[in-house]
Amino acid sequence: MAKRKSDLIQEENLDSIEAHLAGTLKPVTPPSELIQRLRGRIQMPTRSEITLRLADWRRMFFVLGGVMSGMLVLVTLARVFYYMAGRKG
Amino acid sequence: MTELEYNEEEVLALASQGDREAFGQLYERYVERIFNYVYYRTGNIHDAEDLTARVFQRAMNHIKNYTDRGVPFSAWLYRIAHNLVANWHRDRSRKQEIPLDDLPILPTKGDHPERNLVRSQEQDSLLRMIRKLPPERQNLLILKFVENMSNAEIGAIMNRSEGAVKSLYHRTLLALRDQLEDQNLNLEGE
Numbered sequence A: 001m002a003k004r005k006s007d008l009i010q011e012e013n014l015d016s017i018e019a020h021l022a023g024t025l026k027p028v029t030p031p032s033e034l035i036q037r038l039r040g041r042i043q044m045p046t047r048s049e050i051t052l053r054l055a056d057w058r059r060m061f062f063v064l065g066g067v068m069s070g071m072l073v074l075v076t077l078a079r080v081f082y083y084m085a086g087r088k089g
Numbered sequence B: 001m002t003e004l005e006y007n008e009e010e011v012l013a014l015a016s017q018g019d020r021e022a023f024g025q026l027y028e029r030y031v032e033r034i035f036n037y038v039y040y041r042t043g044n045i046h047d048a049e050d051l052t053a054r055v056f057q058r059a060m061n062h063i064k065n066y067t068d069r070g071v072p073f074s075a076w077l078y079r080i081a082h083n084l085v086a087n088w089h090r091d092r093s094r095k096q097e098i099p100l101d102d103l104p105i106l107p108t109k110g111d112h113p114e115r116n117l118v119r120s121q122e123q124d125s126l127l128r129m130i131r132k133l134p135p136e137r138q139n140l141l142i143l144k145f146v147e148n149m150s151n152a153e154i155g156a157i158m159n160r161s162e163g164a165v166k167s168l169y170h171r172t173l174l175a176l177r178d179q180l181e182d183q184n185l186n187l188e189g190e
Helices: A002-024 A032-043 A047-055 A057-088 B008-016 B020-042 B045-065 B073-095 B121-131 B135-146 B151-158 B162-182
Strands: none
Touching (some): A002 B135, B008 B045, B020 B045, B020 B135, B045 B073, B073 B135, B073 B151, B121 B135, B135 B151, B135 B162, B151 B162
């Protein structure tokens, strides 16, 4: 009987703690400017995203191809100028 | 956006194909909940903002890896948040920074605005006590009271069965009661 009474008191204590937890741990409303700032931050490409883009082999293929072609054009133009300058000399 | 217009499966499928607008919808839906979780776990608005941003950045970068294997998207997001908060606590303990005991006050939902700006001494003491609990117990209380989740939903996030969550919750209440008794703190009825 005594044990039942102590169980009852214990349960009441726990109920009281639960009630206080409910009163203390309440959902908060973040300031709207904070939400806006966060949205702005998330829309920016992150470092890992840039790494991912570089890992895209098709894009890399075109980028490398473009760079190589550009270099070839530059080398050809340099040779033309060198040839013309040599003839004049 | 109404529930009818929002179909999470479709939005997730689009977001995983890199659709930023779809990811934006997920962001709008979950940002406050994730912020609340991080805010109560860190006790600091600035770090809560920073970590919330990192949760969504990480989610955006890894959303292709998310597959619904019985774990809802929200649970996946909370797990990311949990890992980032754990790293944050680890970094802070390495730097031996002074622990933040007093949670800055933000307006709570549903209460009168003036009432929001005051937190009783009892609530402050209880918050301090909660913040000294082991992380998984803090998670449980935040998910239960702040996020209003069921034991089953909490179990999905914490990777535990519903029964295990129920048992952990009971042990947490007992631990809090013992701490209150140790500190001679009496939580009077409101």
